[in-house]
Amino acid sequence: MLFREKKWSAKAVLLQKMQQHSFCTSQPCDRFDLSRKIILSLFGITLLCLTLVLLDVHLRTPGNHEEQIIQAINLSNLSIVPSGRPLRHPEGVIPSVNLKFSPSLGSIMINAEYLLLNPPQYSKSYSIP
Amino acid sequence: MRFASPTWLWAARDMLRHPSEAILTALALISVIVVAAVPMLLSHGLSNTAQRLLDSGPSLVVRKLAAGHWLPMPVEDGVKAAESVTGVLSAVPRIWGVVGGPESVTTVMGVSESDVQTLKRFSDLTKSPARGEAFIGPGVLSASSNGDKVEELLLLNGQKELSVKVGKIFSGKNSMVVHDIILLHESDARKLLGLEKGFSSDLAIHVFHEQEADAIIPDLLDAFPWPVAITTKQDTLKIYTASGDRRAGLIYLALIPSLLGLALIVTAGYRGTRSRFYEAGLLKSLGWTSQDIVGFFMCKAALIAFPSVSLGITLAYALVYWPAVSWPAYLFFGWQNNPPGLYLNSSGSFGILIQVSAGILVPYLAANLWPAIKNATADPHVLLQAEGKM
Numbered sequence: 359m360l361f362r363e364k365k366w367s368a369k370a371v372l373l374q375k376m377q378q379h380s381f382c383t384s385q386p387c388d389r390f391d392l393s394r395k396i397i398l399s400l401f402g403i404t405l406l407c408l409t410l411v412l413l414d415v416h417l418r419t420p421g422n423h424e425e426q427i428i429q430a431i432n433l434s435n436l437s438i439v440p441s442g443r444p445l446r447h448p449e450g451v452i453p454s455v456n457l458k459f460s461p462s463l464g465s466i467m468i469n470a471e472y473l474l475l476n477p478p479q480y481s482k483s484y485s486i487p
Numbered sequence: 488m489r490f491a492s493p494t495w496l497w498a499a500r501d502m503l504r505h506p507s508e509a510i511l512t513a514l515a516l517i518s519v520i521v522v523a524a525v526p527m528l529l530s531h532g533l534s535n536t537a538q539r540l541l542d543s544g545p546s547l548v549v550r551k552l553a554a555g556h557w558l559p560m561p562v563e564d565g566v567k568a569a570e571s572v573t574g575v576l577s578a579v580p581r582i583w584g585v586v587g588g589p590e591s592v593t594t595v596m597g598v599s600e601s602d603v604q605t606l607k608r609f610s611d612l613t614k615s616p617a618r619g620e621a622f623i624g625p626g627v628l629s630a631s632s633n634g635d636k637v638e639e640l641l642l643l644n645g646q647k648e649l650s651v652k653v654g655k656i657f658s659g660k661n662s663m664v665v666h667d668i669i670l671l672h673e674s675d676a677r678k679l680l681g682l683e684k685g686f687s688s689d690l691a692i693h694v695f696h697e698q699e700a701d702a703i704i705p706d707l708l709d710a711f712p713w714p715v716a717i718t719t720k721q722d723t724l725k726i727y728t729a730s731g732d733r734r735a736g737l738i739y740l741a742l743i744p745s746l747l748g749l750a751l752i753v754t755a756g757y758r759g760t761r762s763r764f765y766e767a768g769l770l771k772s773l774g775w776t777s778q779d780i781v782g783f784f785m786c787k788a789a790l791i792a793f794p795s796v797s798l799g800i801t802l803a804y805a806l807v808y809w810p811a812v813s814w815p816a817y818l819f820f821g822w823q824n825n826p827p828g829l830y831l832n833s834s835g836s837f838g839i840l841i842q843v844s845a846g847i848l849v850p851y852l853a854a855n856l857w858p859a860i861k862n863a864t865a866d867p868h869v870l871l872q873a874e875g876k877m
Contacts, residue, residue, distance in 0.1 A: 393499035400794040407797035411804050415837045418808075420536075424664045424830075425543040431596055432579050432691040434544045435723055436537060437624065437666035437827050439820050442585045442592035445726055449548040449689065449718035450557070450585075 494779060498786035508759070513795040515752050516847060520799025521806070522745040524843040528807040529815055531839055532831030537727030539832055540664065541720055545579070545691035546700040549707065552714045559686035566690065568710045574695050574703045580687030582673060584680040587644035590629055591823075595643065595669045597676025616672045620654040624665035628653070629825040643669070646681030659811060659828055666827035749847060753854040760784050761858035768862075768870025777863035784859035785852070792851050799847075800840040808833045 427433070439446040502509045549569065551558040562580045569578035582597035600615050616622050621641055628639065639653045657665045677684065692707075694700050697720075704717055767780050775783075806812065811828025820826070862870065 389500050389503055390496055393496045393503065396499050396503070397495055397790065400790055403794045404797040407794075407801040411801055411840065412837065414804070414808070415833050418833055420539060420830075420832055424540055424661055427661060427664050428540055428543040431598060431670070432545050432581055433664060434541070434548050434691065434718070434720070436540060436663050436727070437594075437626070437668060438533070438537075438663060438727070438816065438829070440592065440822055441594040441667050443821065446594075447585070448723055448726060449550060449716075 516795035517799040524803035535832040546694045547692040550689040576693045597673040621651040622655040622670040625659045626666035645679040662827035756854040768867040771867040780863040788855035
């Protein structure tokens with residue numbers, strides 16, 4: 359019992375000392391001042407980053423008149439993939455022509471864009487043979 | 488004013504005792520978050536933006552088909568056939584094709600005066616491209632071109648060669664739509680693509696109800712007197728929208744190294760906290776409670792993890808949604824030079840960031856919590872005696 363009371367009093371003294379050091383007079387060697395500054399900086403960084411991302415997500419407005427350009431010239435695809443590729447002009451792919459470049463390989467070209475973008479479903483193009 | 492509990496101060500001071508360890512852990516957490524979040528954000532932003540943009544485009548595209556090649560679409564008959572189908576609002580003939588540009592393959596579109604009337608409403612276009620003049624996207628001429636690009640001559644190679652003067656360059660902000668597109672006068676485009684008057688490349692069809700576009704395809708096929716191929720907007724959207732295994736494949740490709748990294752971080756966190764048993768025993772014998780000890784280790788983990796996760800998600804977000812970001816086009820979309828700057832729609836991305844953050848934070852904090860509880864609940868005498876044995 360006595361040992362437990364001693365432990366509690368020791369803890370109270372320790373916490374009291376730490377609290378004193380945290381906002382009053384800290385000794386240069388205990389680095390509580392520096393610790394306090396670090397906590398503040400880390401808290402500030404966290405808050406700033408989250409605020410920036412949240413604000414951008416909610417305040418960003420689509421603009422640049424892209425929709426109107428698409429509407430005006432009746433575009434049916436975007437300039438994300440370079441011109442001339444099947445992924446850029448799926449309407450230009452002839453359903454009866456197999457784009458397989460080797461009989462032993464699949465029809466998917468080995469290219470990173472095919473990993474991110476789904477290749478067009480050529481067989482789903484509707485046509486009269 | 489008291490701003491932080493002593494446990495936080497003690498944890499921060501403890502972090503300062505091993506600054507390199509804390510910095511390395513933070514850097515590793517940031518890297519793992521960036522690697523895991525970027526593919527998800529990119530895929531989400533791309534499908535979101537494509538959906539928004541393509542909603543303004545035609546619902547169906549009809550092309551005249553022959554055995555193994557395309558045929559020009561007779562405009563008058565084609566429009567008449569298309570507009571005879573119930574549900575079709577309008578059928579607009581398009582003149583376009585792929586030709587050899589000054590630096591790479593480009594898409595050429597012929598625009599009529601009526602198209603330009605629509606364009607004038609929102610842009611600084613005051614006239615349609617005159618004969619011999621071209622309005623070009625920002626990617627047609629690379630940045631390495633000498634001098635002022637306007638007034639520059641472009642040599643285009645289609646069915647015939649055509650030399651046109653650059654009359655206008657579209658803003659880079661419209662890159663996702665017109666990056667490598669050249670708008671020409673209708674007659675120039677016809678000449679370049681070898682299209683006779685009265686014919687078009689295809690028909691762009693707008694329908695009354697977007698949902699019924701698929702349903703009227705059989706009627707459209709019947710309405711045309713020649714074989715045609717019809718591509719729906721949904722087909723094009725499928726290219727950009729991420730729903731299939733291929734997108735999942737890309738994400739898993741990125742997740743495998745990041746999961747390995749996360750496993751290393753979790754193991755290091757576990758071992759790092761577990762190895763502090765002697766100190767935990769000492770603190771406990773000085774009067775710290777189990778709660779104080781667990782709080783101390785968790786405060787230290789939180790001081791490293793939360794700022795790292797915030798920095799990581801901000802970095803990933805900026806990498807994908809920064810205006811005119813061009814690295815995805817280099818890495819993923821096959822652009823060799825002068826890629827388009829992407830302006831992606833970020834709505835809904837915060838949910839993805841929360842998921843990724845939780846996926847990294849929970850294992851890291853759990854890896855610190857478990858040994859902290861073990862240290863805190865053990866007998867201090869055992870902890871002090873166990874130095875070198877645990």
